[in-house]
Amino acid sequence: MRAMVYHGPGQKAWEEVPDPEITDDGDAILRVDTTTICGTDLHILKGDVPAVASGRILGHEAVGVIEEVGDGVRTLRPGDRVLVSCVSACGNCRYCREGRYGQCLSGGGWILGHTINGTQAEYVRVPFADHSVYQAPDGVPDEEILMLADVLPTGYEVGVLNGHVRPGDVVAVVGAGPVGLSAITGAQLVSPSHIVAIDLADARLEAAKGFGADVTVNSSREDPLAVIRGLTTGLGADVTIEAVGVPATFELAVKLARPGGRIANVGVHGEAATLHLEDQWTRDITITTGLVDTYSTPTLMRLVVSRQIDARKFITHNFGLDDFPEAYDVFARAADTGALKVVLSR
């Protein structure tokens, strides 16, 4: 089969590799019909995620059809059309029992396209298949279901729920990529008074307006702190959601929060960011971090099916699987191309 293989920082290739095989009786083999690229894949290519070894097939999002299941798989059959979640879960360990699947102690968590071969391929082996895939509902196209593999639960769980967004809040979202836009989407479910999107790319801010941001700030031209203070009688945001993953945006997210406010970090960080405790120790702030657990996937799937969440808005580009190199280029140059999620289909 062909797959997108990581060959060390800055290097990747769409190339011929061996087909995956069942190696554990909880595994399933999926024929990938639709997959996509995540901001995290760009971090991997920058060298920010050293656990990814050279030779690894990238990707942690897919919708496809089960081809084969191991003897221990109980709930899936060949022919089932399923969503593969970015997080795999054994379902039995202490953390899985708490719904904290991202921290699975038995070899689950974010493993696809990270510590094992991923979904940017014609076929993928999915471990712990019973607990790691979701039956795709009829009547909703694969590419919309695909948005539930990572971005929608990430923005909602790690941004909105960890940040405890409440009705009437002023919410600042730093970074209006697909994850930031998911946080904007999720925040609207609880009726904040203002959602402020902050980014350096006008194309992304334009998208943020379409997703429901009330105010947009291009932080290369405007001071986000002044804008937020203007909206909050000088106090700061009730909740800030960091959805970029560089030191400057974490530090900005902390600065934008009001005393007593909450800062939800979502971005994947490859280097140290400074927490200015000398400024913050009196301000009663709460900072949360998190790897998405995907416990909200069934809830969000119902909202996608009912169109309370319009997953179509994320999809800006469609490619064939053989167009992977071009799709990466378009996604990496989002400021120029306007790309949000690029979808690759068989």
Ligand code: NAD
């Ligand atoms: P993306 O790269 O598409 O979007 C990032 C956005 O940040 C871009 O629009 C970019 O213009 C903007 N940006 C860059 N530097 C900025 C700055 N200094 N100030 C303001 N904006 C700036 O990425 P994405 O797919 O939206 O993902 C966002 C982050 O979430 C990434 O770090 C990704 O790795 C992370 N992520 C985390 C989890 C998790 O479980 N915690 C899961 C998925 C993704």
Ligand code: ZN
């Ligand atoms: Zn587990």
